[in-house]
Amino acid sequence: MPPKKKRKRAVDRPTIHPRNKYSDKPPDFGLLASLYPSFEPFVFYSRDGRPRIDWTDFNATRELTRVLLLHDHDLHWWIPDGQLCPTVPNRSNYIHWIEDLLSSDIITNSNSNGDGEVIRGFDIGTGANCIYPLLGASLLGWSFVGSDVTDVALEWAARNVKSNPHICDLIEIRKVDSGEKTSYWEETCNGQSIDMGSSTQVHETEAVKAEPAPSSSLKLHSDVNKSYHGPPVLLGVVRDGEKFDFCMCNPPFFETIEEAGLNPKTSCGGTPEEMVCPGGEEAFISRIIQDSVQLKQSFRWYTSMVGRKSNLKVLVSKLREVGVTIVKTTEFVQGQTCRWGLAWSFMPPARKIISSHVTQKNILSFTLEGLQCQYSAMHVLQSAEAFFCSAGASCKSNASAFYIDITTTKDHFDAILNNNVQNVDEPAPCQYKKAPSNGSGYSHLPSTDLSFRFSIFQQVPGTLLVRGSLQHRDSPSEGAFSLMFQRLEEVLKEKFCREKASSGRSYYNQAR
Numbered sequence: 023m024p025p026k027k028k029r030k031r032a033v034d035r036p037t038i039h040p041r042n043k044y045s046d047k048p049p050d051f052g053l054l055a056s057l058y059p060s061f062e063p064f065v066f067y068s069r070d071g072r073p074r075i076d077w078t079d080f081n082a083t084r085e086l087t088r089v090l091l092l093h094d095h096d097l098h099w100w101i102p103d104g105q106l107c108p109t110v111p112n113r114s115n116y117i118h119w120i121e122d123l124l125s126s127d128i129i130t131n132s133n134s135n136g137d138g139e140v141i142r143g144f145d146i147g148t149g150a151n152c153i154y155p156l157l158g159a160s161l162l163g164w165s166f167v168g169s170d171v172t173d174v175a176l177e178w179a180a181r182n183v184k185s186n187p188h189i190c191d192l193i194e195i196r197k198v199d200s201g202e203k204t205s206y207w208e209e210t211c212n213g214q215s216i217d218m219g220s221s222t223q224v225h226e227t228e229a230v231k232a233e234p235a236p237s238s239s240l241k242l243h244s245d246v247n248k249s250y251h252g253p254p255v256l257l258g259v260v261r262d263g264e265k266f267d268f269c270m271c272n273p274p275f276f277e278t279i280e281e282a283g284l285n286p287k288t289s290c291g292g293t294p295e296e297m298v299c300p301g302g303e304e305a306f307i308s309r310i311i312q313d314s315v316q317l318k319q320s321f322r323w324y325t326s327m328v329g330r331k332s333n334l335k336v337l338v339s340k341l342r343e344v345g346v347t348i349v350k351t352t353e354f355v356q357g358q359t360c361r362w363g364l365a366w367s368f369m370p371p372a373r374k375i376i377s378s379h380v381t382q383k384n385i386l387s388f389t390l391e392g393l394q395c396q397y398s399a400m401h402v403l404q405s406a407e408a409f410f411c412s413a414g415a416s417c418k419s420n421a422s423a424f425y426i427d428i429t430t431t432k433d434h435f436d437a438i439l440n441n442n443v444q445n446v447d448e449p450a451p452c453q454y455k456k457a458p459s460n461g462s463g464y465s466h467l468p469s470t471d472l473s474f475r476f477s478i479f480q481q482v483p484g485t486l487l488v489r490g491s492l493q494h495r496d497s498p499s500e501g502a503f504s505l506m507f508q509r510l511e512e513v514l515k516e517k518f519c520r521e522k523a524s525s526g527r528s529y530y531n532q533a534r
């Protein structure tokens with residue numbers, strides 16, 4: 023019997039972001055107990071002499087969070103009994119991942135305020151604990167809007183902000199109205215609550231109606247998948263003209279409180295309002311996606327935590343359908359549990375993932391960017407096959423590996439290039455000149471058969487890399503191959519891309 027494949031243990035996986043305060047040194051319960059008498063009763067020593075706490079005791083986990091925020095982050099913090107109690111090292115990982123996204127050069131890297139200074143984030147469902155704004159503001163100086171729906175969350179989030187005068191100017195707590203209107207409610211440093219009045223923006227029902235019919239085909243999925251019927255999430259909460267660098271969310275993961283269950287090994291609290299929403303996290307995050315389709319570049323990055331890998335897959339497919347420019351995922355390992363981070367953007371990419379042409383003559387490639395959402399790689403493969411077959415070439419396709427092996431003769435080339443000549447406005451600066459003869463009019467067409475492989479690769483959602491590779495290196499027919507590939511690029515772009523081929527005849531500038 024072959025040896026069983028060993029499952030990668032959680033221990034082998036990176037569990038903490040390298041910039042996380044606790045990456046080198048986990049919290050020292052013994053030290054904290056000696057410094058904070060209120061924490062001391064919760065610490066006991068196991069047989070190996072190591073200080074421990076009872077993770078099933080809500081009071082112990084809450085006191086640990088309180089002293090960690092105080093000791094390591096200079097933050098004053100508290101939540102009432104039963105509210106969701108965050109673990110500081112885990113929540114910090116999400117903040118640092120966003121920091122990585124913001125500093126990456128994948129998308130245009132300008133600050134939302136245009137002043138290059140304060141990063142502005144939106145925490146969807148900040149909770150009573152208000153943990154992300156508190157950490158983001160104290161660790162990185164970011165400013166936040168933290169939204170929530172429940173009175174207890176709004177009241178305690180505001181208290182937690184007010185208890186920290188050094189960062190309170192950076193955080194606004196915003197009420198999401200689940201009723202007819204969305205009103206804004208801010209807590210200022212001196213404790214005044216300000217009702218900003220009714221929003222002129224659409225409330226939830228209207229927001230749903232306002233979406234264009236196919237709403238980038240999210241409907242396709244929502245018919246079979248879960249849909250959200252709750253208070254507004256982003257649309258109707260974000261104000262007209264507001265810009266953010268990112269949004270983040272630790273969504274209500276579960277559909278029922280029974281499903282949420284009680285993890286017998288820990289007690290982090292969590293009320294039904296915090297943990298549960300109809301349709302669970304899939305529905306909640308799908309709403310964020312729907313809202314992002316409307317809000318587009320109002321946020322540089324949209325992000326959410328995802329609790330289940332199966333949901334992550336569904337959500338990534340939804341994102342592929344709505345034409346985002348980039349999707350990023352990460353894994354957060356938290357003790358024995360795994361969570362995932364999902365991020366997407368509608369900002370233009372700052373750099374090409376791969377250059378649109380490669381330098382080898384016998385391998386050519388181009389990207390199909392801005393693929394219309396109703397098309398997939400399979401459609402492109404089929405069209406390419408039709409393109410070659412209609413010219414009489416012999417095609418052998420492998421649909422599961424997304425390639426076609428093609429053999430063409432001089433006559434096939436003639437057929438393809440003849441068509442090409444009719445559609446090309448400017449002469450291609452290559453060795454093949456239009457000749458005053460019959461057929462394609464091209465001299466130097468291959469005298470022997472030409473075999474090549476046409477392959478398709480998904481780069482990012484909405485972007486395919488199309489590659490053609492000649493079977494024989496240093497073939498004398500490279501030029502003809504290149505011309506034929508140009509023709510194919512035109513045809514595919516014309517058919518599948520929002521921006522048609524005429525706008526990007528980049529192959530003439532092919533670097534060799």
Ligand SMILES: C[S@@+](CC[C@H](N)C(=O)[O-])C[C@H]1O[C@@H](n2cnc3c(N)ncnc32)[C@H](O)[C@@H]1O
Pocket residue numbers: 106107108146147148149150151152153154169170171172175198252253254255272273274275295296297299
């Ligand atoms: C799992 S808790 C997360 C709390 C906190 N961010 C954390 O990570 O510990 C989810 C929060 O989302 C809030 N929530 C539910 N629906 C919401 C909505 N439509 N808009 C804003 N917050 C919402 C809940 O009240 C709850 O506080």
